[in-house]
Each structure stands twice: as structure tokens, then as C-alpha cells.
Amino acid sequence: MLSGMPMRHQPDRTPDRVKDRPTWIVSRVFARSSALLAAAFEAHADGLRGYHYRLLAALEQWGAASQADLSRGTGIDRSDVTGGLTEMEGRGLVERRPDPEHKRRNIVTITEAGREALLRLDDIVDGVQAELLAPLSPAQRKQFIEMGRLVADRRA
Template sequence: MPMDHPPSRTPARVKDRPTWLISRTFARSSGLLAAGFESYGRGLRSYHYRLLAALDEWGPASQADLGRGTGIDRSDVTAALSELESLRLVERSVDPEHRRRNIVTITPAGVEQLLELDNVIDGIQEQVLKPLTHAQRRQFIALMVKLLAAEDESSKG
């Protein structure tokens, strides 16, 4: 048997690379989020949460605007809204001024669910960042913001 000692978890060439570290950090983060959604989210997932958040913050909106505003693909907006509607967390009606469009509105139950999810998700931020000091947390966040701001600049260019 050629492998006569247990290998390290990750080949050395892979494990120190930033792209790998980012992916493992994301895996941990999304794993905790998925667990949180599963425990408290009544089958809701990230897409649902983002759409509820958008509706609460921006007010009634068309599906196309929701898609553009959240970055979620149109077909996924449709699918997630159908699920939210069946849970009575949103309502959809045809826009009388533009009959091609639906106007989507969050319901009071939707607002309530959003606040619950906020709490869950806030707790998960704590969990994800637990190993870091408060200063390190601010640092980590600032670095990611910088990474992403540069991308925003280049995509607007």
C-alpha cells in the first residue's frame, strides 16, 4: 500500500492559496447559514431571504426590478416568489399600469418572518467570526469590502 501514512487533509500546493482559503471560509459560512435556515427558516433559503429583505426595504416592486436589484436571475425570482406566495409571506398582483408586470408586496407575516431570519443570521455572523478578535473582525470585513469595491469599479468601467 503506497500511502503508508495518513495524508494531510489538503495537498500542500492547494492549502495555502488564497482562492482555496476563500472557498473553505465560504464553505464554513454557508454551512452555518444552511443549518440556520434549516432550523428556523421553514424551508426558506438565501434567495427567499434576499427577496424579503429587498421588499421590506424598497417597498412593492416588480419581479424584474427585484431581480435586477438583488442580482437574482429572473427565473429564480419567479420560483422563489411562488414559494413565498404559497407561504403567504408575499402577495403578487398585476400592475394595472403595465399589464406585463406583477407588483410584489411583502405581507405582515412576511415582515415577521424576515425579522426572525434577521436574528438567526445575526447569530451566525457571530459564529462565523468567533475565532477572531473584534479588531480582527473589523479588519477582515474591511479587506473584503476593499476587494469587492475594486470589482465594482472595474465592472462599472
């Protein structure tokens, strides 16, 4: 603070002791990737969001699943899974039916319209990946992904 005035944050200025710390860099990459994804989904996804994409991708890859299994498999909170599925069911992207073995549980399947929506969302996400990683060469992109997985998948 100079002369009683607070210093305004300048996004291009980061203290030297902070700027090269991996945790700072990862948080900046996360913030940038989140902003790019949000903007791309807002502009091109007709109201669908990243969690819809994850749910559709899980159903397409793993097949029919209970809502609880979708929550566990995607890392999305159960109540958010329920809300997301309700939205997608209303658009005809998924179908929910009672599990004949457990009447209190629903089994969710992706529809053909859901598969088509997933392909459109793949294009959106692919564009964001290209924009995010544009400063890197193809070899650096591969290395970035491999190193990120090593760090992210590390178990204590």
C-alpha cells in the same frame, strides 16, 4: 498513490503551496459559511432559504418592486425569483399584483407577516455570522468585513 492505492482526501491536510493562497482561503470561508447557513435555515427557518431572505430584505428596504427588478437587485435568477415569490405568496409573506402601467409585469410587496418572518430570519443569519466569525475579535471582524468588501467590490 502508494502500492496502487489512491490517497484519500483528508480535510485537515492541504498542500503547502495551496493553503496560504487567498483564493483557497476565500473558497474555504465560502464553503464554511454556506454550510452554516444551510444548516441553520434547515433547522430553524420553517422551509425558508437564503434566497427568500434576500428577497424579503430587498422588499423591506427598497419597497414594492417588479420581479425583474428583484432579480437584478438581489442577483437571483428570474426563474428562481418567480419560484421563491410563489412560495412566499402562498405563506402570506408577499403579495403580487399586476402593474397597472404594464399588465404583463407584477409588482411585489412585503406583507406584515413577511416583515415578521424577515426579523426571525435576521436572528438566524445573525447567529450564523457570530458562529462563522467566532475566532475573530470584534476589531478583526470589522476589519475582515471591510477587507472582504474591498476585494468583492473591485471592478476590473
